Amino acid sequence: MVLNSGSSSVKYQLLEMTDHSRLASGLVERIGEEGGVADHAAALRQVSAELRGQGLGLDSPELAAVGHRVVHGGTRFTAPTLITDDVLAGIEQLVPLAPLHNPANITGIKVARELRPDLPQVAVFDTAFHATIPESAHRYAIDTAIADRFAVRRYGFHGTSHAYVSRAAAKLLGKEPAEVNQIVLHLGNGASAAAVRGGVCVDTSMGLTPLEGLVMGTRSGDLDPAVVFHLQRVGGMSTDEIDTLLNKKSGLLGLAGANDMREIGRRMADGDERAQLAFDVYVHRLRRYIGAFTAVLGRVDAIVFTAGVGENSAAVRAAALAGLEGFGVVLDPVRNAVRASAGRLISAENSRVAVAVVPTDEELEIARDTYALAQGRADARGPGAAG
Ligand code: ADP
Numbered sequence: 331m332v333l334n335s336g337s338s339s340v341k342y343q344l345l346e347m348t349d350h351s352r353l354a355s356g357l358v359e360r361i362g363e364e365g366g367v368a369d370h371a372a373a374l375r376q377v378s379a380e381l382r383g384q385g386l387g388l389d390s391p392e393l394a395a396v397g398h399r400v401v402h403g404g405t406r407f408t409a410p411t412l413i414t415d416d417v418l419a420g421i422e423q424l425v426p427l428a429p430l431h432n433p434a435n436i437t438g439i440k441v442a443r444e445l446r447p448d449l450p451q452v453a454v455f456d457t458a459f460h461a462t463i464p465e466s467a468h469r470y471a472i473d474t475a476i477a478d479r480f481a482v483r484r485y486g487f488h489g490t491s492h493a494y495v496s497r498a499a500a501k502l503l504g505k506e507p508a509e510v511n512q513i514v515l516h517l518g519n520g521a522s523a524a525a526v527r528g529g530v531c532v533d534t535s536m537g538l539t540p541l542e543g544l545v546m547g548t549r550s551g552d553l554d555p556a557v558v559f560h561l562q563r564v565g566g567m568s569t570d571e572i573d574t575l576l577n578k579k580s581g582l583l584g585l586a587g588a589n590d591m592r593e594i595g596r597r598m599a600d601g602d603e604r605a606q607l608a609f610d611v612y613v614h615r616l617r618r619y620i621g622a623f624t625a626v627l628g629r630v631d632a633i634v635f636t637a638g639v640g641e642n643s644a645a646v647r648a649a650a651l652a653g654l655e656g657f658g659v660v661l662d663p664v665r666n667a668v669r670a671s672a673g674r675l676i677s678a679e680n681s682r683v684a685v686a687v688v689p690t691d692e693e694l695e696i697a698r699d700t701y702a703l704a705q706g707r708a709d710a711r712g713p714g715a716a717g
Contacts, residue, residue: 331396332345332397332696332697332700333374333398333399334399334438334693335370335398335437335438336431337361337430337431338360338366339357339373340357340361340438341357342355342356342357342358344381345693347394347697347701350694350697353384354386356380358373369437370434370441371444374438374441374442375445388445388446389445393446394449394704395449395452395701395703395704396446396451396700397452397696397697397699398413398435398438398439398442398451398452398453398696399456399490399692399696400432400435400439400455401431401432401455401487402424402427402428402431402456402457403421403424403455403456403485404420404427404457404481404485406420406424407420407457407458408455408458410452410455410700410702411703412703412704412707413439413451417453418436421435421436421439422436427485427538427539428539439451450700450703452700452703456490457485457486458490459486459489459493459524459531460484460485460487460492460524460531463484463486463531463534464532467532467533467626468483468485468486469483469484470482470483470484470537470538483538484534484542485536486531486534486537487520487522487536488520488524488536488540490692490695490696491516491636491690492526492531494695495514495516495634495636495690496510496529498688499512499632499673499686500529502674502675502686503684503686508528509528509631510528511526511628511632512525512630512632512633513525513526513619513623513624513633514636515616515619515633515634516690517636517638517639517640517643517646518547518639518640519547519548519589521543521544521545521551522535522543523544523616523619523620524623525626525627527627532627533623535619541576543615543619545585545611545615546582547582547589547590548577548578548582548589549577549578549580550576550584551581552615553576558572582594582608585604585607585608585611588605591643594609595609595645616650620650620651624657630658632685633683633684634686635685635688637690640687641687641688642669647661647676647685651685657683658681658682658683659677659681659683659685660680661676661678661681661685662676662677662678662679662681665677665678671689673686673687674686674687
């Protein structure tokens, strides 16, 4: 079972690990809000009740393990980790780095452990795939002592997605991940780019928090940090107000009043200039990162689009790669326009760089990591132990 516990929601999926089929999935929303369940414990009980109808409740003896998505692993957790009291304490220590996300993840873990103390439970971190980024790329150019004291550095997020998609893209190309240099563009409501050299992440657009980098649904992405001082000194805004502005009211929403790329597209078709500008700012930022990561990698074999916008918006993909023939990137307009749910190549035959659309599947990645660790634990019990 894969659990993604947010502050007011719990998403779950139940996967059969012999063939990776999805047995069940769902979402409990409005936790602690009017019309919703009281807390995360009640939410998990509801999940269990929903699953029990199919004979698959949390109390099912067939459940092998629970995998939890955890947003921030800091520098300590660089791989999926079997949860113990010590690990849980470690995740709690990271709350200052992810004050909105880690507490909800922790609550989900605690409740699931109370319900099934007998089961292996695994934390899979959004930051882990980026642990290989060299210091030259993850260190901010500020006073080293202050940076180290407050754990200020680039961590990167969406790592589970970048890991899954970069492996799937290599497979689509008929190659081993070690043979492929790629730029992965995860464009969902949150958005991030990763430079992946031979299966190893060497740079990413998100930083200390998910605010840095690309223009997103409601986040600004990159800006001059002095914007914050300016808004404080001249605008009279508080730290919390600016935090909310940059994380929740910026990006496409701030530029055009809508955070959904479909809505932006509809308004552009109606001649809405704000929507057009939002699209242009979004695409310009994307192109900057494609250029930057091309230089970081030196040789680029593939550019890979994933998540809601990346998988579905032919317009964003076309605009992001327009005029890059000089870099060996040639999109096939017909392939790009095809709507499909499977991974596919959308580059022209004469494109030196392969361009691909690869649907992400963070739940499957978490399930695989979880199952691998749970199996390891079962094996560790010695020969003859049940799997
Ligand atoms: P999350 O980051 O919440 O997981 P998703 O990866 O599901 O987000 O992406 C959600 C976003 O994908 C939506 O906000 C919307 O902008 C975009 N999207 C979904 N479908 C389409 C589509 N057909 N065309 C353009 N954008 C789309």
